[in-house]
Amino acid sequence: MGKLLKWFGGDSIVVSLVAVLLGLIFGAIIMLLGGYNPVDAYAALLKKVFGSPSDFGEAIREISPLILTGLSVAFAFRTGLFNIGAEGQFLIGMTGATVIGVKLTGLPWIVHAPLAMIVGALAGGLWGAFAGWLKATRGVNEVITTIMLNWIALFFSNYIVSTFLLQPGQQRSRMIQETASMTIPWLSEALGHARIHWGTLVALIGAVLFYVILWRTKLGYELRAVGHNPHAAQYAGMSVNRRMITAMFVAGIFAGLAGVFEVLGVFKYQTVMAGSPGYGFDGIAVSLLGMNNPFGVVIGAALFGGLTYGSAGMSFGADVPPEIIRIVIGSVIFFVATQGIVRFILLPFYRRRNPEVAKA
Incomplete structure (x- = not known):
């Protein structure tokens, strides 16, 4: 068994790619x-994403907040914490x-934005650090607190919007000042007036x-050490409580930035919402797709965002209900989460290339 694990130790990328392929096949x-x-459906999806500069720009716009919320969830997970509160942090950052x-x-753009x-x-x-503080000082499970804080944030x-910022006669805030806009005008114009903003960069x-x-960094080493084994980290002289709070603070910054660019770069106002927009929850799926690796998160967000934006093309171009794309995304996540299934499928391939695996 040890030899078998050795052969599969460095195949995370292969497993992820095969999981995506299996998800697409299952969706088909x-x-x-x-x-x-399914051929017409996937062709319509690709056409929706890459068919015009405007659609391509809007697909990038869809992907950008998913990268940041995915990084939020992944950062916390890498430090031994489960940040289910990226949605609430997203909303507070937006507000x-x-x-x-x-x-x-009266402020210039270089200061205001x-x-x-x-x-x-x-x-x-x-907002994220508060959940970390409750975990560090009171031992309250961060999954529970972050879920509750999502609703409190909403x-x-x-x-805040309805009391201090409301546009009279409407269920939204007043428009932000033009000096606070994060849109990139020249790039937006080049991409068919898509809502491209600095949040992507x-x-x-x-x-x-x-x-x-x-x-x-030393900070990162301590954060990972606390995540792996808090008792050993404390024995080594690290401040476990402080590092928990720091980890959730950094995770909250990532999610907060996602909300920032949605209001400053996309809508230019904030509505009184009946429910959460969902980017924080989607970030959990993106983090899982990226296997909690920052660069994997970028790829996972591109896949998730591309499928989400392209689902409209499937609906109008191939008459496929948008819900089908959620089945595709869900199946991809399922195969990524259950890596044992993917590795079992890949096992005959590894055995042909490496006969020693068959003896493991």
Whole structure:
């Protein structure tokens, strides 16, 4: 068994790719059972994503917040925590940016936009840190607190908007000041006026910082050590409680930034919401698809966002219900989560290439 595990130790990328392929095949089978043509459906999906500069730009816009919420969940998981609260951190980050974007006037773009971004990011970080503090000081399970904080964040955000920022006669805030906008006008125009914003670049930089912090700094070493074994980390002289709070703070910053760019770069206002937008929950799936690796998260977000945006093409171009794409996404996640199934499927291939595996 040990030799078998050795052979499979470095095949994570292969397993992920095969899992995606199996998910697409399973989705095709479901379409066939429903009387739909999977070839036409997937062709329509690709056409929707890559068929025009505008669609391609909007697909990128769909992917950007998923990268950041995926990084949020993955960062916490790498440090031994389960951040189910990326949705709440997303909302609080959005609200913080909206307050600065609407209320502050007379500032130049070079000051106003970064200030709104920083405030929103810190608001999301502090929302996450609160759950970390409850875990560190009171031993409250972070899964429970982050789930409850999601609802608190939703109603608190609605209260802020409806009380201090509301546009008269409408269920949304006033428009943010143009000096707080994070849209990239020249790139948006080049891509058919798609809502392209600086959040895409920040998300990619965030993936690099994720890697640098966790695997190239002393702080990252301590965060990972606490995640692997908090008792051993404490015996080694590390502050376990402080590192838990720090991990959730950084995770909250990632999710908060996702909310920041949705309001500053896409909608330019915030609505009074009946329910959460769902980007934080989708970030859990993206993190799982990326196997909690920052660069894997980027790829997972591209897949998830592309499938989500392209589902409209399947509906209009091939008459396939949008719900089918959720089955495809769900099956991909299932095969990624159950890696043992994928490895079992790959086992004959490994045995042909490496006869020693058959003896393991």
